[in-house]
Amino acid sequence: MKIVSSLADLRTARLSLDGTVGLVPTMxxxxxxxxxxxxxxxxxxxxxxxxxxxNPTQFGPKEDLSNYPRDLERxxxxxxxxxxxxxxxxxxEVMYPSGYQTWVEVEALTNPLEGAMRPGHxxxxxxxxxxxxxxxxxxxxxxxxxxxxxAAVIRRMTVDLNFPLEVVVCPTMREADGLAMSxxxxxxxxxxxxxxxxxxxxxxxxxxxxxxxxxxxxxxxAKMKELIADEPLAQMQYVSCADYDSLExxxxxxxxxxxxxxxxxxxxxxxxxxxxx
Ligand code: AMP
Numbered sequence: 001m002k003i004v005s006s007l008a009d010l011r012t013a014r015l016s017l018d019g020t021v022g023l024v025p026t027m028x029x030x031x032x033x034x035x036x037x038x039x040x041x042x043x044x045x046x047x048x049x050x051x052x053x054x055n056p057t058q059f060g061p062k063e064d065l066s067n068y069p070r071d072l073e074r075x076x077x078x079x080x081x082x083x084x085x086x087x088x089x090x091x092x093e094v095m096y097p098s099g100y101q102t103w104v105e106v107e108a109l110t111n112p113l114e115g116a117m118r119p120g121h122x123x124x125x126x127x128x129x130x131x132x133x134x135x136x137x138x139x140x141x142x143x144x145x146x147x148x149x150x151a152a153v154i155r156r157m158t159v160d161l162n163f164p165l166e167v168v169v170c171p172t173m174r175e176a177d178g179l180a181m182s183x184x185x186x187x188x189x190x191x192x193x194x195x196x197x198x199x200x201x202x203x204x205x206x207x208x209x210x211x212x213x214x215x216x217x218x219x220x221x222a223k224m225k226e227l228i229a230d231e232p233l234a235q236m237q238y239v240s241c242a243d244y245d246s247l248e249x250x251x252x253x254x255x256x257x258x259x260x261x262x263x264x265x266x267x268x269x270x271x272x273x274x275x276x277x
Pocket of ligand 1: 025026027028032033034036037142143144145146147170171172173174180181182183
């Protein structure tokens, strides 16, 4: 497993890879969710590149950039047994050279949900992912359904900018009690960790309603809000029952829908989602 930081080293190492390349972009502090993406990339490509970069431009000024958990040695030891060819750990100076002023923006899809709560977030995400795609030239790139809107936005960007690659979206990996794995789960104390299951519980309750025949988007949103309100350590930021493709809120569910939410558990902001239909 080659570990490279500079663009020159990345390019030299990339040129030595013959055949198909799968890219797994991450911000590190890896968990089983990330590793599931790496395993799928390993199964589907001749070579696998994992990038580890805590991208400053996707964090808002009041967000957790400076506290974001980092442990490169641990990450590398998790990746070594998985047959990863290369780990790219660029510095912020490599990705954003002095005087930087070039951005990639996806329009309508980034307006609701995470985009509404985190102004500028997706501009940071699409810009860095476009730069990772340019530098690593992958045939396939792997993202998690955990960040459903991110996956949709990157799919859109890939088509719109004619990137010659396939975006692969992998299922959300969860802890035994249903909590979606996230690097941010590290912030939770014991009581908060228990309370954090409210995201999964409320998504399940909403899905039960749907499976019982309910198609009224407002009733489904109300069910999720009700469960979150019952959890004293939880503070809802948004709940959504939206069209799967446009991400617009639904009055009536007809085709595929995305249930999603952002909830503060104490100071920690968690997101989760289910797909219906
Ligand atoms: P991050 O390091 O948080 O930027 O995540 C890197 C990639 O891993 C993104 O495509 C995420 O959607 C994906 N990911 C994060 N958590 C999970 C999870 N629990 N299950 C599957 N994929 C995940």
